[in-house]
Amino acid sequence: MRDEFLKSFEQIRKNLEYTFKRAFGGGECIIEIQDRNDILNSGIEIIARPPGKKLKNINLLSGGERSMIALSIIFAIFMRKISPFCLLDEVDAALDEANVKRFITLVEDFSKNTQFIIITHNRITAQHGDVFFGVTMQDPGITKVFSFKPDYLEDTIKEGIY
Amino acid sequence: MRDEFLKSFEQIRKNLEYTFKRAFGGGECIIEIQDRNDILNSGIEIIARPPGKKLKNINLLSGGERSMIALSIIFAIFMRKISPFCLLDEVDAALDEANVKRFITLVEDFSKNTQFIIITHNRITAQHGDVFFGVTMQDPGITKVFSFKPDYLEDTIKEGIY
Amino acid sequence: MLKKLLINGFKSFAYKTVIDFSNGINIIVGPNGCGKSNIIDAIRWVLGEQGTKMLRASSGTDVIFGGSDAAPPASYAEVSIIIDNSAKILNVDFDDVVVTRKLFRSGESYFYINKREVRLKDIHNLFFDTGLGKGSYSIIQQGQIDAILSSNPAERRAIFEEAA
Amino acid sequence: MLKKLLINGFKSFAYKTVIDFSNGINIIVGPNGCGKSNIIDAIRWVLGEQGTKMLRASSGTDVIFGGSDAAPPASYAEVSIIIDNSAKILNVDFDDVVVTRKLFRSGESYFYINKREVRLKDIHNLFFDTGLGKGSYSIIQQGQIDAILSSNPAERRAIFEEAA
Numbered sequence: 001m002r003d004e005f006l007k008s009f010e011q012i013r014k015n016l017e018y019t020f021k022r023a024f025g026g027g028e029c030i031i032e033i034q035d036r037n038d039i040l041n042s043g044i045e046i047i048a049r050p051p052g053k054k055l056k057n058i059n060l061l062s063g064g065e066r067s068m069i070a071l072s073i074i075f076a077i078f079m080r081k082i083s084p085f086c087l088l089d090e091v092d093a094a095l096d097e098a099n100v101k102r103f104i105t106l107v108e109d110f111s112k113n114t115q116f117i118i119i120t121h122n123r124i125t126a127q128h129g130d131v132f133f134g135v136t137m138q139d140p141g142i143t144k145v146f147s148f149k150p151d152y153l154e155d156t157i158k159e160g161i162y
Numbered sequence: 163m164r165d166e167f168l169k170s171f172e173q174i175r176k177n178l179e180y181t182f183k184r185a186f187g188g189g190e191c192i193i194e195i196q197d198r199n200d201i202l203n204s205g206i207e208i209i210a211r212p213p214g215k216k217l218k219n220i221n222l223l224s225g226g227e228r229s230m231i232a233l234s235i236i237f238a239i240f241m242r243k244i245s246p247f248c249l250l251d252e253v254d255a256a257l258d259e260a261n262v263k264r265f266i267t268l269v270e271d272f273s274k275n276t277q278f279i280i281i282t283h284n285r286i287t288a289q290h291g292d293v294f295f296g297v298t299m300q301d302p303g304i305t306k307v308f309s310f311k312p313d314y315l316e317d318t319i320k321e322g323i324y
Numbered sequence: 325m326l327k328k329l330l331i332n333g334f335k336s337f338a339y340k341t342v343i344d345f346s347n348g349i350n351i352i353v354g355p356n357g358c359g360k361s362n363i364i365d366a367i368r369w370v371l372g373e374q375g376t377k378m379l380r381a382s383s384g385t386d387v388i389f390g391g392s393d394a395a396p397p398a399s400y401a402e403v404s405i406i407i408d409n410s411a412k413i414l415n416v417d418f419d420d421v422v423v424t425r426k427l428f429r430s431g432e433s434y435f436y437i438n439k440r441e442v443r444l445k446d447i448h449n450l451f452f453d454t455g456l457g458k459g460s461y462s463i464i465q466q467g468q469i470d471a472i473l474s475s476n477p478a479e480r481r482a483i484f485e486e487a488a
Numbered sequence: 489m490l491k492k493l494l495i496n497g498f499k500s501f502a503y504k505t506v507i508d509f510s511n512g513i514n515i516i517v518g519p520n521g522c523g524k525s526n527i528i529d530a531i532r533w534v535l536g537e538q539g540t541k542m543l544r545a546s547s548g549t550d551v552i553f554g555g556s557d558a559a560p561p562a563s564y565a566e567v568s569i570i571i572d573n574s575a576k577i578l579n580v581d582f583d584d585v586v587v588t589r590k591l592f593r594s595g596e597s598y599f600y601i602n603k604r605e606v607r608l609k610d611i612h613n614l615f616f617d618t619g620l621g622k623g624s625y626s627i628i629q630q631g632q633i634d635a636i637l638s639s640n641p642a643e644r645r646a647i648f649e650e651a652a
C-alpha cells in the first residue's frame with residue numbers, strides 16, 4: 001500500500017520533469033512528500049521555478065502559472081496509465097495566449113495515441129480541433145448538440161467563446 | 163453581534179434581488195441561513211433559478227452560472243458599503259460572451275459612483291475601459307507597467323488576452 | 325476510442341441525443357449553462373460513477389431530467405456509450421463494446437454490456453485498470469485543476485493517491 | 489478615487505513604478521505571471537493588510553523583491569498610494585491623502601500618512617468603515633469568486649460575516 005504509493009509517486013515525479021519542460025519551456029517543478037515517516041497521511045508539497053524566476057511554493061505563484069503547473073502534474077499522472085480517451089473540461093480558463101498554445105502542444109503530443117474530448121470557451125484552443133460540436137439550449141432547459149465544420153467556427157459558436 | 167449579522171444579511175438579500183436580475187435578466191436567487199438557532203455558526207445555503215430552468219442548489223449549476231451568482235452576491239454585498247474604488251481580478255474567467263456583457267453592464271451601473279480597476283484576460287471586458295495599462299515582464303522576474311490608448315488594444319496586449 | 329454517446333433523459337438532455345465522436349481532438353463549445361459539462365457527467369455515469377459530488381447531484385435520481393419551462397420531467401435517464409475495442413483494452417470478446425445504464429425515478433436501475441443485463445460491479449470490473457475506471461486521470465472536470473492546487477492537503481493527496 | 493500608486497521593491501516590482509489611475513473604468517492586461525495581481529497585493533498591503541494568505545506570502549518579508557535572473561534582491565519594499573479625499577471620505581483634513589508603507593528585510597517597518605510617521609493601527613483607523621478597511625468587498629481577488637461558492641461552509645460564511 002505504502003510501497004505502491006511511493007512507486008507511483010516516483011514515476012509521476014519523473015514524468016513531471018518532461019511535462020513541466022513542455023509546459024514552461026524551462027525551469028523546474030519539485031513535488032515532495034512532506035512527512036516521510038507518515039507517507040500515507042502526509043501532505044504533498046509543490047514548489048516550482050518558472051524560467052528566469054526563483055523557486056517558490058506554488059501558493060505564491062500567479063493564477064496562470066498555477067494552472068500550468070497543475071496541468072503538468074495532471075499530464076504526468078496521465079502518462080502513468082495512458083487511457084483510450086481523455087476528457088478535459090475548461091482547463092484553459094486561467095491561461096493567456098502563449099500558455100494556451102503550450103497547453104495545446106502538450107495535448108497534441110498525447111493525441112497521437114489518445115482521443116481527446118475538450119470543452120473550451122477559448123478561441124485558440126477551439127481552433128485546434130479535428131471535429132467540432134456546438135451545444136445550445138434554444139428551448140429553455142433543454143440541451144441540443146450539433147456538429148459543424150471549422151469554417152463555421154467563427155460565427156456558429158461566437159456566443160459560446162471569446 | 164448576532165443582530166448585526168442578521169441585519170446585514172437581510173440587506174444583502176434585498177440587494178441580491180436587484181443584482182441577480184441584472185446579471186441573469188430574470189429568474190431568482192435565494193440565500194438562507196441554514197440553522198436559525200445557531201446563526202453565528204450556521205452555514206449559508208444558496209439556491210438559484212436561472213430563467214427558464216428549475217430552482218437548484220448552486221452546487222448543481224454550471225461553472226458560468228455559478229460565477230454569475232457569485233458576482234451577483236458580491237455586488238449585493240458591495241452595495242451595502244459603497245467604496246470609493248473597487249478592484250476586480252479576473253472575475254470573468256468562467257463567463258461566455260453573453261455573460262461577460264451582462265457583467266460589464268453591472269460594472270458600468272456602479273462605475274457612475276465608483277472607480278473600477280479591473281484585471282482581465284477577456285477581450286470584451288478589456289474593450290470597455292476608459293484607460294488601459296499593459297503589464298509585462300521583458301526582463302525575467304521584473305514587472306514593467308505602461309499605459310496605452312485603446313487603438314493599441316488589439317496589438318499591444320494581444321499576448322495577454324484572447 | 326469513444327465512438328458514440330447516446331443520452332436520453334439525463335440531466336438537461338430532455339430528449340434523445342446522439343454524439344458521434346471522431347479520433348484525434350474533439351472540441352465542444354457553447355454558452356454557459358447549456359449542457360457541455362453534463363456530457364462529461366453522462367460519460368462518467370455510464371462508466372459506473374456513483375459519487376454524487378463527482379456527478380454534481382445531491383442524490384442518485386437528481387440526474388434524471390427534472391423538467392423546465394419547455395418540457396415536463398422525464399421518467400428515466402438512459403446513457404449508452406460505444407467504445408472501439410479492436411485493441412482489446414477491455415476484457416470482452418467484442419470489437420465494439422456497448423455499455424448502457426438506465427435509472428428510473430423509483431430508483432430501479434439497469435446496466436447492460438452489449439445488450440446483456442449485468443450488475444454495476446460488472447461495469448466496474450470491465451473498466452478496472454484500463455485508465456477509465458476509478459482513479460483514472462482521463463477525466464479532468466471543471467474546477468479539478470484547483471483541487472490539485474488546493475491548500476487543503478487531504479484534497480491534494482487524494483489526487484496522487486488515486487493515481488497509485 | 490485612487491489617483492496614483494507608487495511601487496518600489498514590492499514583489500516583482502524590482503524598480504520604482506508609478507501608475508496614474510483615472511476615474512471610471514481602468515483596465516489592466518498582460519500575460520500570466522507578469523505582475524498584475526501583484527498590483528492588487530500592493531494596494532492591499534499599503535492599506536494595512538497583514539494576512540499572509542491574502543497577500544500570497546508565507547511570511548511578512550516575502551513581499552520584498554527577492555531577486556531574479558535579471559536583478560539582485562531588493563533591501564526594502566515600499567508602496568505609496570495617493571487618494572483623492574475631496575469628498576472627505578477619510579477622516580483627515582487633506583484633499584489628497586498619501587499613505588506610505590515601507591518594510592526592510594530586518595523586519596523594520598514604517599508607516600506614513602501625508603509624510604507624518606504613524607503606526608499600523610493609525611492606517612487601520614484611517615480606513616475603518618470607509619469601504620476600504622478590513623471586510624470591505626471592494627477588492628475581489630483571483631479565486632475569491634470560488635470562496636463564495638465553496639462547499640466549505642466556514643469559507644462561505646466568512647464572506648458574509650466580513651460584510652456585517
Ligand SMILES: Nc1ncnc2c1ncn2[C@@H]1O[C@H](COP(=O)(O)OP(=O)(O)OP(=O)(O)O)[C@@H](O)[C@H]1O
Pocket residue numbers: 141212215216218222223224225226227334335336354355356357358359360361362363386387388389390391466
Ligand atoms: N436533472 C436535471 N434536469 C434538468 N436540468 C438539469 C439537471 N441537472 C442539471 N441540469 C441543468 O444543467 C445546467 C448545467 O449544465 P452544464 O453544467 O453542462 O453547463 P455548461 O455548458 O458546462 O456551462 P459552463 O460553460 O457554464 O460550464 C444547469 O443549468 C442545470 O440546471
Ligand SMILES: Nc1ncnc2c1ncn2[C@@H]1O[C@H](COP(=O)(O)OP(=O)(O)OP(=O)(O)O)[C@@H](O)[C@H]1O
Pocket residue numbers: 050053054056060061062063064065303498499500518519520521522523524525526527550551552553554555630
Ligand atoms: N517577493 C517577490 N520577489 C520576486 N518575485 C515575486 C515576489 N513575489 C511574487 N513574485 C512573482 O510574481 C509573479 C506573480 O505575479 P502575479 O500574481 O501578479 O501575476 P499575474 O500577472 O496576476 O498573472 P496571472 O494572469 O497568471 O494571474 C510570480 O511569478 C512570482 O514568482
Ligand SMILES: [Mg+2]
Pocket residue numbers: 089224225226360361362466
Ligand atoms: Mg461546464
Ligand SMILES: [Mg+2]
Pocket residue numbers: 062063064251524525526630
Ligand atoms: Mg493574477
